[in-house]
Amino acid sequence: xxxxxxFSISKAYNLLAAGEISAVEITRAYIGQIEKKxxxxxxxxxxxxxxxxxxxxxxxxxxxxxxxxxxGIPFAIKDNILIKxxxxxxxxxxxxxxxxxxxxxxxxxxxxxxxxxxxxTNMDEFAMGASTENSAYGPTKNPFDASRVPxxxxxxxxxxxxxxxxxxxxxxxxxxxxxxxxxFCGCIGLKPTYGAVSRHGLISMASSFDQxxxxxxxxxxxxxxxxxIKGIDFMDSTSCYVEASKKALTTFRVGVPxxxxxxxxMHPDVRKNFEESLQKFRSLGFEIKDIDLPTTTHxxxxxxxxxxxxxxxxxxxxDGVKYGFKKEGKDLLExxxxxxxxxFGSEVRRRIMLGTYVLSAGYYDSYYGKAxxxxxxxxxxxxxxxxxxxxxxxxxxPTPAFLLGEKVNDPLAMYLxxxxxxxxxxxxxxxxxxxxxxxxxxxxxLPLGIQCVGRAFEEKTLFxxxxxxxxx
Amino acid sequence: MIDKSDIDKLSSLARxxxxxxxxxxxxxxxxxxxxxxxxxxxxxxxxxGEGVLAHTNVLREDTHPHETGIxxxxxxxxxxxxKNGFIYVKKILPL
Numbered sequence: 001x002x003x004x005x006x007f008s009i010s011k012a013y014n015l016l017a018a019g020e021i022s023a024v025e026i027t028r029a030y031i032g033q034i035e036k037k038x039x040x041x042x043x044x045x046x047x048x049x050x051x052x053x054x055x056x057x058x059x060x061x062x063x064x065x066x067x068x069x070x071x072g073i074p075f076a077i078k079d080n081i082l083i084k085x086x087x088x089x090x091x092x093x094x095x096x097x098x099x100x101x102x103x104x105x106x107x108x109x110x111x112x113x114x115x116x117x118x119x120x121t122n123m124d125e126f127a128m129g130a131s132t133e134n135s136a137y138g139p140t141k142n143p144f145d146a147s148r149v150p151x152x153x154x155x156x157x158x159x160x161x162x163x164x165x166x167x168x169x170x171x172x173x174x175x176x177x178x179x180x181x182x183x184f185c186g187c188i189g190l191k192p193t194y195g196a197v198s199r200h201g202l203i204s205m206a207s208s209f210d211q212x213x214x215x216x217x218x219x220x221x222x223x224x225x226x227x228x229i230k231g232i233d234f235m236d237s238t239s240c241y242v243e244a245s246k247k248a249l250t251t252f253r254v255g256v257p258x259x260x261x262x263x264x265x266m267h268p269d270v271r272k273n274f275e276e277s278l279q280k281f282r283s284l285g286f287e288i289k290d291i292d293l294p295t296t297t298h299x300x301x302x303x304x305x306x307x308x309x310x311x312x313x314x315x316x317x318x319d320g321v322k323y324g325f326k327k328e329g330k331d332l333l334e335x336x337x338x339x340x341x342x343x344f345g346s347e348v349r350r351r352i353m354l355g356t357y358v359l360s361a362g363y364y365d366s367y368y369g370k371a372x373x374x375x376x377x378x379x380x381x382x383x384x385x386x387x388x389x390x391x392x393x394x395x396x397x398p399t400p401a402f403l404l405g406e407k408v409n410d411p412l413a414m415y416l417x418x419x420x421x422x423x424x425x426x427x428x429x430x431x432x433x434x435x436x437x438x439x440x441x442x443x444x445x446l447p448l449g450i451q452c453v454g455r456a457f458e459e460k461t462l463f464x465x466x467x468x469x470x471x472x
Numbered sequence: 473m474i475d476k477s478d479i480d481k482l483s484s485l486a487r488x489x490x491x492x493x494x495x496x497x498x499x500x501x502x503x504x505x506x507x508x509x510x511x512x513x514x515x516x517x518x519x520x521g522e523g524v525l526a527h528t529n530v531l532r533e534d535t536h537p538h539e540t541g542i543x544x545x546x547x548x549x550x551x552x553x554x555k556n557g558f559i560y561v562k563k564i565l566p567l
Contacts, residue, residue, distance in 0.1 A: 098550060099549075099550070101543075101546040101547065101549075101550070237529065237530035237531075295515070298511060298512050298515045300508075301508060301509040301510075301511050301512045302509075302512060304505060304508070304509050305509050305512070312486060316487075319487065320552060321551070321552070321559060321561055322547075322550065322551055322559060323550035323551060323552075324550075324552070325552075326552035326553070331562055331564075332561055332562040332563075332564055333487075334489075335561075335562065336487040337483075337487055337488065337489035338489055340486075340487055340488045340489075341488050341489040341490070344488070349488050349490075350498065350501060350502065352486050352488060353479075353482045353483070353486050353488065353498065353502065354502055354505060354506075356482050356485045356486040357474075357478075357482055357502065357506070360482075360485065366513060367509070367512075370512050370513060370515070371509075371512055374512050374515050377515075377516075411501055411504075411505060412504050412505060412508055415505075415508075
């Protein structure tokens with residue numbers, strides 16, 4: 001019997017290659033776990049009926065000696081990444097009857113290796129949220145404590161991996177949507193450099209921020225999945241993979257933006273755990289330096305101007321004409337008005353309207369124009385600092401997983417959950433969240449995470465730091 | 473301050489109907505978010521202007537179109553209303 005809690009891609013690969021286990025047995029073990037756990041957790045919106053058939057095909061590939069690392073590896077896929085011929089809906093009612101007409105490039109690459117897709121995972125509608133409570137299909141629960149959120153927006157993907165309901169998962173990250181749920185669920189989450197992974201076939205939220213990335217239990221697995229899905233793609237003109245320098249460092253310089261950590265609402269356990277993590281880096285021989293990123297104090301404000309602006313443009317396509325849900329009105333205009341009111345949830349409607357506001361005549365320069373100017377300063381700030389240090393480290397989130405319902409009626413409080421993750425998206429830099437310990441609340445252990453932000457296209461550095469930090 | 477008439481305008485620009493009782497909540501929420509993000513008005517933006525992401529437009533030659541009609545069926549299959557091989561919408565101009 002496989003011990004799913006300590007399973008990894010390289011273990012699976014070795015066992016499969018040696019014929020000690022079959023791809024079908026692996027997939028069956030995960031499906032068994034989903035049946036046991038997902039009634040409560042609700043990580044999955046759909047478990048694919050043909051998962052075992054996919055595993056059988058992978059097994060044939062292995063027997064023919066055509067296996068690669070991901071052959072027969074069971075994946076959970078966030079509900080905003082297209083798999084040809086399957087339902088995909090971005091957690092929204094407005095896409096309730098939509099079937100993907102093509103494969104996302106990341107999916108195509110996994111398929112080519114013979115990966116198994118177990119199902120599609122729950123998410124905040126159109127990836128807008130930090131708790132998965134904004135899903136039109138009900139919230140996902142945190143596998144560590146069902147009264148708490150798994151984080152979001154890739155909450156279903158993180159919960160699926162945490163409950164051993166998938167070996168690895170794909171999520172998407174616009175402002176922390178991979179790293180924050182990974183942190184809340186005790187997993188590893190990578191937001192790649194902007195452009196490193198093709199966005200073709202990812203349902204757009206904010207196109208200058210969105211990236212697909214893995215959620216896993218080991219840094220080694222994150223690296224394998226990232227290497228499989230990265231690369232330039234003809235279908236995404238912003239994809240631009242640059243091979244980083246190959247110099248093999250063993251110790252790293254770690255920058256700590258002390259000022260950024262002086263925010264209100266930081267949980268004392270997070271602060272304590274962060275200092276312990278720095279101590280761990282010191283004991284690994286890493287150099288710890290205080291750094292200053294003065295403009296990042298504006299990062300969240302910049303984010304919540306540019307993202308709604310891009311959202312209002314990207315989501316204009318959902319009007320009940322070309323695809324998805326439609327609500328009939330008395331004329332075409334009323335079709336639009338009613339379809340979008342009933343098809344979108346409240347956070348999505350709010351962001352579209354906010355984006356409409358910041359882009360409208362008279363406000364464009366003072367909001368959108370100004371935010372873009374500050375965005376380039378934030379990027380310059382990071383570039384300056386990352387000339388002196390190899391990674392910038394912060395906690396991933398200011399608190400451990402919060403309670404269901406705690407922030408759902410206060411959009412601004414929900415936005416603040418992203419305060420440490422948003423800067424990397426604004427600057428387009430790669431960032432990884434690593435499990436760093438636990439906070440204990442009423443006898444329940446809640447995972448905590450630290451985040452490392454690296455130089456553009458230097459994911460490799462993040463993997464090396466992560467492996468040392470976690471003792472892999 | 474965002475008031476109900478601003479919400480009406482946004483509702484019309486964004487093509488999203490808003491019910492009367494939603495207007496109050498929305499104006500409060502959008503107001504709170506705007507007052508938070510307005511902090512950037514005071515941020516020094518230095519030289520600014522330079523593109524954040526070191527990306528340039530990637531264009532291809534406008535040649536070799538795909539064969540006419542090969543995607544039509546798949547696309548039309550997703551449309552809520554179809555008539556004679558076209559996506560169907562209500563008439564805009566009155567007769």
